[in-house]
Amino acid sequence: MTIDKDFNPxxxxxxxxxxxxxHEATWLSWPHKEESWPERIDLIYPAYAKFIAxxxxxxxVCINVKDKEMQxxxxxxxxxxxxxxxxxxxxxxxxxxxxxxxxxxxxxxxxNGEEPQKIIVDWGFNAWGGKYPPFELDDVIPTKIAExxxxxxxxxxxxxxxxxxxxxxxxxxxxxxxxxxxxxRNPHLSQEEVEDYLKKYYGQKQVLWxxxxxxxxxxxxxxxxxxxxVNEDTVLTVIEDNKNDDNYEILQTNLRQLxxxxxLDGRPLNIIELPMPNPxxxxxxxxxxxxxxxYIANKSVIVPTYNCDKDQVALDIIQKCFPEREVVGIxxxxxxxxxxxxxxxxxxxxxx
Numbered sequence: 131m132t133i134d135k136d137f138n139p140x141x142x143x144x145x146x147x148x149x150x151x152x153h154e155a156t157w158l159s160w161p162h163k164e165e166s167w168p169e170r171i172d173l174i175y176p177a178y179a180k181f182i183a184x185x186x187x188x189x190x191v192c193i194n195v196k197d198k199e200m201q202x203x204x205x206x207x208x209x210x211x212x213x214x215x216x217x218x219x220x221x222x223x224x225x226x227x228x229x230x231x232x233x234x235x236x237x238x239x240x241x242n243g244e245e246p247q248k249i250i251v252d253w254g255f256n257a258w259g260g261k262y263p264p265f266e267l268d269d270v271i272p273t274k275i276a277e278x279x280x281x282x283x284x285x286x287x288x289x290x291x292x293x294x295x296x297x298x299x300x301x302x303x304x305x306x307x308x309x310x311x312x313x314x315r316n317p318h319l320s321q322e323e324v325e326d327y328l329k330k331y332y333g334q335k336q337v338l339w340x341x342x343x344x345x346x347x348x349x350x351x352x353x354x355x356x357x358x359x360v361n362e363d364t365v366l367t368v369i370e371d372n373k374n375d376d377n378y379e380i381l382q383t384n385l386r387q388l389x390x391x392x393x394l395d396g397r398p399l400n401i402i403e404l405p406m407p408n409p410x411x412x413x414x415x416x417x418x419x420x421x422x423x424x425y426i427a428n429k430s431v432i433v434p435t436y437n438c439d440k441d442q443v444a445l446d447i448i449q450k451c452f453p454e455r456e457v458v459g460i461x462x463x464x465x466x467x468x469x470x471x472x473x474x475x476x477x478x479x480x481x482x
Contacts, residue, residue, distance in 0.1 A: 133249065133284040138330055143242040144249060145333030147480045148299025148359065149426040150452075154481040155190035155219075156427065157235065157275070158182070159268075160204050161228035161475075162196070166468045173464040179211035180460050181425075181432060181472055186214035188429030192479070194223040194230070194271065221278060226268045229470055231354070232258070232291035233268035234477035235275045238333055241482065248482050250276040250283045251331050253290035258349045259314025286331045289315045293352035293474055295328065298359040301335035301394050303328050308342040308351035315350075338391050340384045344368070344406075345376045346469070347418040354473045355420040356384060360451040363393055364400040368422050376416075377406060404447055407436040412467050419462070423471040424448060426478075431455050434462030434471035 139145075161178060164171050185191045191213075195201045201220045208218060225233070236251040252272035257265035276283040296304040309315070310324050319327070325337040343351025357367045367388055370377040391399050410419040421444040424433040431452050435441040441459060449457040462471045 131282045133282045135285065135287075137284060139238055139249070139251070139284065140330050140333045140335075143240045143333075144238040144247075145240075145301075146236060146238055146297055146303075148297050148362075149478055150361070151299060152481040153189045153428050153478045155192045155479045156185050156425075157192045157194070157230050157477045157479060158475060159194040159223075159225040159228050159230045159233070159271070160200055161468070162200065162225075163227045165262075166227055167464075168467075170464060170467050174468070175207045176211070177460050177462060177465055178475070179207040179213065181475070182208050182218070183211040183213035184430055184432055184458055184460070185427050186217035188427055190217050190219060192219045192221060194225050195220050196224040197222065221275070223271055223274045224267050225271060226257075226265050227262070228468070229293075229474050230271075230477045231293045231474045232349075233265075233271050234292065235272035235479075236292065236332070237479050239480050239482045248281055248480070250281050252276070252283050252285050253331075254286075254288055255291070256289050256315075258291070259312060261348060284331065286327055288319065288327055290327070291349065291352065292477055293349060293354045293470075295332065296353045296357060296359055297332070297334070298362050298393070300362045302338060303332055303334045303336070304338045304340070304353055304357060304359070304365075306340050306343055306351040306353050306356075309349060309353075312350045336394050340387045342380050342383070344380065344418050344420060346416040348469050352474075355418055355423055356381065357388065358422050358424070360402075363397055364402065364451070366402050366404045366422060366448065366451060368406050368420055369403045370406045375406075375409070381406070402447065402451065405440045405443055407438045407440050407444070410436055410463065410466060417466045418469055419466050420471075421448070423473040425472045425476050426452070426455070429455060431457045432472050433457060433459045434466065435459040436463050436466070437461065
């Protein structure tokens with residue numbers, strides 16, 4: 131069912147919950163596009179399946195696949211990884227690529243009424259500014275999922291990606307100018323107009339901006355590689371210690387901007403610094419390796435690692451932020467060749 135275009139989710143009590151709120155499921159799109167992992171796609175499946183196995187310890191995992199052949203291939207890897215198969219569900223929704231954070235559904239919930247309600251917002255998707263056509267299959271995934279689940283769907287009519295926004299669960303969304311104000315997304319919109327869309331269609335009251343993302347990020351600076359809320363007033367932000375690294379000044383600028391921010395009630399952010407891993411290259415290309423691209427599941431926090439001496443330092447910092455969840459590192463050195471990791475690959479469906 132399509133919701134009337136004049137419907138205002140914010141005014142009607144809907145919101146996009148924080149990632150640490152309880153999930154009904156995690157949505158994934160099975161990786162199959164060889165161009166995303168040139169000559170390496172076979173290497174990613176053990177780590178990807180381990181990710182799924184970890185998720186099934188606390189929630190259902192819903193996976194978009196093309197057909198029964200892809201389902202059988204996926205099941206082989208998932209079973210080998212020791213996943214709880216009873217928690218895995220497949221949906222025959224063909225996709226162009228695997229990055230479900232960006233092409234998957236944005237689930238909004240309303241817990242104010244007598245019966246909690248859930249809707250799906252289907253933002254437009256253009257493969258990060260038209261960089262990787264075709265993308266028409268990915269663009270319709272939210273509506274296909276809404277049809278499967280019998281949920282109302284709302285169409286804002288602009289380009290938006292899930293990795294470009296970060297939520298504190300209390301009315302604040304954090305994003306980057308380099309991505310959402312890029313002329314390859316919505317060139318007809320001003321910053322103020324973008325803020326209006328974020329507030330209305332994500333059910334938020336405040337938008338906070340940093341300037342940029344890390345080197346090697348082909349999304350033009352998704353915030354889920356740089357800054358993550360871990361509770362209502364606390365962020366983890368990645369920092370580069372090497373002053374000669376191209377990321378050093380970018381991340382220092384972000385840090386300065388975070389220190390100037392105030393939440394809705396006037397509180398400053400509590401800022402925790404997270405190291406960047408040592409630079410990761412493949413065939414001479416700098417990859418967007420970051421510990422910030424973790425995924426907060428019901429029972430654990432799943433963190434990409436990079437066979438690096440900073441891995442354990444990062445895991446320990448993140449563990450202190452989530453004392454009630456187990457922090458699990460999974461080697462992402464092959465997955466990151468696709469220019470994203472576990473957060474980019476997943477989209478949470480909140481429980482209502």
